[in-house]
Amino acid sequence: MIHEQVKGKPVTPATAALILLVAAGAIAVAYRYAMGLGAVTNLSDQYPWGLWVAVDVFSGVALAAGSFTVAGLVYVFGGERYHVFVRPAVLTGLLGYLFVAVGLAVDLGQPLHIWHPIIMWPEHSAMFEVAWCVMLYLSVLALEFVPAVLERLGWSGLQELWKKLTPLVSAALLALFVGVMSLSWTWAIGTLVFFTVLAGMLSRFVPARPGVPALLIIAGVIFSTMHQSSLGSVFLLMPDKLDPLWWTPSLPINFFLSAVAVGFAIVIFEATLSAKAFKRPLEKEALAGMGRFLAYALWIYLAFRLGDMAVRGHLAGLFGGGKAPLFLLEIILGVLVPAAMLTSARVLGSTAGLFLAATLVVLGVVFNRINAVWLAMTMPGEGAYVPSALEVLVTASLIAAMVYLFALAVKLLPVFPRSEGEGPQPSPAAATASSRTHTIASR
């Protein structure tokens, strides 16, 4: 697939507004480093985690899930028709993880020690697994995005080297991860051997796909799966605080399943907005396909979550309990309604319908993470946590920074598939849109 850059100026009125917001946020962050967390946030010993952990970190990771669901769908499951979404999704994932890393650095009390998980290996800590998943998946995402950069620079020699090396690098990263999580040489070496053999077999027996080292994609899917689920594992230690409507030994699976769903949703969300913002054609057929996958993912998530609650005997909690309204809001608006919408062919065929459903899913998953981090937690003592204005500003400016970087990246790098001169267009509507792009671009 040939990709192209979006034509346009690097700074427009819209991006100028984003930059302004980012600058305001940067001042707030500077103030936070100078004065401490207590001066800027409403966090306390009662509520040690708040908006930044819930949105910047936990939701940020979930919303970066698009890169692994799409890369997995296209390269592992052979969903070639969804290829158009790969690069934008990988870019979104990369920026999403950057957002998480920056958000984390702002939230940590000892940010200079952020690298300590590299040398301290407490394999019994879910947060340790989270930290390693962030590092390793960020490496994989960067590796996945390298071709776009090399293509832009025209360094074909490095592109060849990248193709040769990435399978081995992927195997090594997986072995490193298993090694630190098991603290066992046997596991580490076994993993290295297993994935090196797998890489060899795939390259020998599976017809070569130019430019796609299968093992890199597989490593990305594995790290993502582990990361999304480990964020759920973090809450396993809070059975005494997290409401039983959320707390379950299956939390890692709940987090993974909801991440898969939101991965599809964020692709629809991002593609629809990009098409509008960059005046590009919308891949309607493929988007409807993503909508269908999203519906499956939502039904599976809903069935698993409710089934798990039924097995543990917590379904009755739906109708009593102080946290039940939060749960019902999260499940009905964030899962049930979009799942029902996307099961209808009429919605799948409508851009607005798809976008609305995807937006509900995105908001629903963010709400789920916010619930887990603070709203569904019962903390000792009186008082509640409401984020401060500066906390909101920092989070808003981080989101603005990501949007701006995305808009900048698609102008500097070939991210979107070429929309003209590439054979017939999928539909007349898209063709018109394409020619419109052409006129605007040539203007």
Added chain:
Amino acid sequence: MGRACLVDTTICTGCRACQVACKAWNDLPAEKTKFRSKGDGYENPPALSGRSYTRITFHEILDDGGNLDRSVFVKRQCMHCEEPACVSACPVAALQKVKGESGSAGAVVYDVEKCLGCRYCMLACPFNVPTFEWDKTVPKIQKCTFCADRLEAAEPANPQVNDQPLAGESLERFEDTQRMPACAKACPTGAIEFGEREDLIAEARRRIEEKKKQRGSWQYVDHIYGEKEVGGTSWLYLANVPFDKLGFRMDLGERPYPEYTKLALDAVPPAVIGLGAALGAIHWISNRRAAAEEADGPETPTGREGEQAEAASEPEKPTSGEGQRAV
């Protein structure tokens, strides 16, 4: 097994000498507090904090007629769990349970040089003990240290009496009186007893049984709080009113907290291999099928109606120009 403290709340008079001794030994600044007449009575500070590792909670127990029956004072601080949730939570091993023959065996200690400041320990702790220096630019996690530094070495290091260094038996006796947490050392009533955990459990049981023989007297609740809670703690409590009336959670269970995450984390290495095998197999099958389709052309007859329809609705599906494709 490790050191422990037994707090007998029936002995405590609520004098708070332990709070003062704790501040003095650990060099903790004072806290500005205000009179709290509601609810928890006269207790101060209102909660554990980055400046207070321990505090006495006040509990007014009413009789059936609604009159004050008795006042009970409970010393709260880190429970120093046998299998601590905070230690299992910490991603950088900044929190550790001291084990083995060390003088401070049993203490859960914290190393700021490793700490990230992620505050996961605060949320993981079933007793809500760890606190944070919210007002500092580079804050530490703060909590009771079990005076691990005192347990490691008696202070002063070379004690003298009448300019003569202490030696032999007198030195040992002196050290035994010093090698205990500052609070236990300061307690004027003997409500805080320091010793080996198993000895203290035996002592607690003895007190409960002893009381049972005194007919007509008040009785201990037949429970040692901390013996089994969350897998056992190094601070143990006796009381003569139900523990839940003294602010102790009775619903924490006996399961050690680290076990809650153990299953999920133990599953990681096999899951990585399993996922790798599954994804490799899926990739293999789907790509061979795709390659076969491409080789046969999209008009392959039998058995592929579904895919054929898909292919038809997807003119973008590349049959030529394959070589140019990149990620």
